[in-house]
Amino acid sequence: MAEQCIPVPGGNVTTPKGFRAGATYAGLKTYADDKLDLCILVSETPCVIAGVFTRNSIVSPSVELDKERVARRRAQAVIVNSGCANACVGPQGMIDAREMAALGAGKLGIGEEDVLVASTGIIGVELPMAMIRSAVDRIELTPDGGGLFARAIMTTDSRPKQGAVTLEVGGTPCTIGAAVKGVGMIHPNMATLLCFVATDAAVEPGFLQAALKSAADLSFNMVTVDGDSSTNDTVLAMANGMAGNAPIQAESPEAEAFTEALSELCVSLAKEVARDGEGATKLLEVTVEGATSVEDARLAARTVASSPLVKTAIHGADPNWGRVMMALGRSGAKIEEQKLALYLNEICVFDEGGPVPFYQEAARVSMKEPEVRIRANLRMGRYRATAWGCDLTEEYVRFNSEYST
């Protein structure tokens, strides 16, 4: 935990000063009990904006529109729908994304260019714009609407994911709040990870982008549920400056504390994403240390966390470390069998080039806990990374097979 960073109990995306949110049911989300599917997050004043987007080469026009608008580094609101990804629908996709933003702008009385858009849901069908048009006006925006917002962005998530932290910036208390959705793809094409960060800190645009990228790399880019990645993944940050601090820049003494606070919030939410993975019963945390580069550490940690064989072993509470060795070996990271040490829940199972006799039943008992930790020390260099995943269960297969388009 960063020195000055304190979690806000019950905090969410509207905990920072000057943000309001609200949600309604437009009729897009047909498969969840919680029927909120259209929502808005808005700041009282225009914000400095940063964004990190999917690397999939097929992207939703909603993402394309945001990329354009985030390049301006300024916006005031975001309108989000769940249930439909607005992807792979031809030119209509961009027309609808622009109209979504315009509907939000009209309701809020601000410029269209100051409204961002995000969509998550089924690929290949058009947004039902008539339903969205008539629903927008029903959205009530309130300073405590963050909880509704977090529910409305969910697709197959079993619970909302949100949080907030405070930190002091040059003696001024600032707050960062966030809402996240994404758990894999029980229903098809809804793997999308969406994250909305709001802060009342004043932040210089270039630094906000760098801090967000850094936080996303440590958190959402280190979560794996099924290895598939979406056409719509979006992480947005909005900083309205209403806390009144001097704008944080890369050179500011508070720059590191801000980045750490943002990263901690994102990591805690990324872990929630993994824990809530489709069909998951356990959180898997994989740490690789002693790598020759941070890229290698990240690659190795993610490869282990996403291996179907490791994931099924975790599900079965099986201390089957050979599967971890196999995954480390195929990761592409620089590894020498003679050097590495491997730990399951801190029980050393392999070291000095050979297996360590360990008490298998004890390891098995420890693996029945809701969190399982794997740690590999490659002893090749000084870099480390942590990835999070979940177990692979029959539930995952059942949900993903039984869905009907």
Add this chain to the structure above:
Amino acid sequence: MAEQCIPVPGGNVTTPKGFRAGATYAGLKTYADDKLDLCILVSETPCVIAGVFTRNSIVSPSVELDKERVARRRAQAVIVNSGCANACVGPQGMIDAREMAALGAGKLGIGEEDVLVASTGIIGVELPMAMIRSAVDRIELTPDGGGLFARAIMTTDSRPKQGAVTLEVGGTPCTIGAAVKGVGMIHPNMATLLCFVATDAAVEPGFLQAALKSAADLSFNMVTVDGDSSTNDTVLAMANGMAGNAPIQAESPEAEAFTEALSELCVSLAKEVARDGEGATKLLEVTVEGATSVEDARLAARTVASSPLVKTAIHGADPNWGRVMMALGRSGAKIEEQKLALYLNEICVFDEGGPVPFYQEAARVSMKEPEVRIRANLRMGRYRATAWGCDLTEEYVRFNSEYST
């Protein structure tokens, strides 16, 4: 099918002239009904040898030993055990691999260096050499022992995988036979793919290596069951020249026909591997054409065939093409949504930048067949590739979770 290449009904690895094989039960394989677990394939005369091995950076000493010996381009026999991978066991692994070869050499009365070794099974436990020592003498080598050999190399395979083809080389009939094992990893660490190719054709060493590499790239390197790759994967070819043809070289008029025949045999066996994938009920064939490079075509085809979301959709006979678009998009291959056309069982579902309205129920019926074909024409270039996989089922998860070390 290559012009001169004819499948041999009931053919196997000892169908080519001058090869004998045999198998016994040493006591390593405890989990299969079929208890053969130690076997030998031997040629009457020394062979020209080629080999393709796992790219995992953690490899079994059995693989290391073969790499050394294959570099000599000459061997006469291979001894194989199933049930234990002889991997991640420290220096004892190489000692045991050498002794395995020596035991085979002693039994056959040939030089130790002329014997190759392969192992498949659990990682992290030592080979029970006392049991292997006493079992080797029980192996009876016969010209029709190919079928026993194919059974003895199996781990979680539900059936042996073998075949043979004949072709004419400069007027001389030659035969190529093969045995393959591998279906994923129901039991841990047994994903290993092993393939043994025997031919009575005379083949120049450099060309045999090139032809085997080419055939493996088209076949075994395009099969995916769970994306995990083993510490022990090995594809070996042995050519004893007993057909009496003039040795085939890269410049020979028969070079292409030989490579094609070898590739066809390997592709047919690779498809058997996918069809027999752990828990699989369907074979998935993914063809990507119109790619800007063969690497891109291969990457895209393999990414689709290994996507958990595509695999679960295939299991559920769900014509959910959005998942295929997502996988193509994240593959890293050069793709433009506006250009590509996508087909499910030859039903066009996406073209000219947008979805094609198709009869979903008919697509669903077609996807209930035991083979499902996905074809994407990227319309970016002239390269194509085909990958094979299988559906992801609850069975896969159950088997891989319930195993106990």
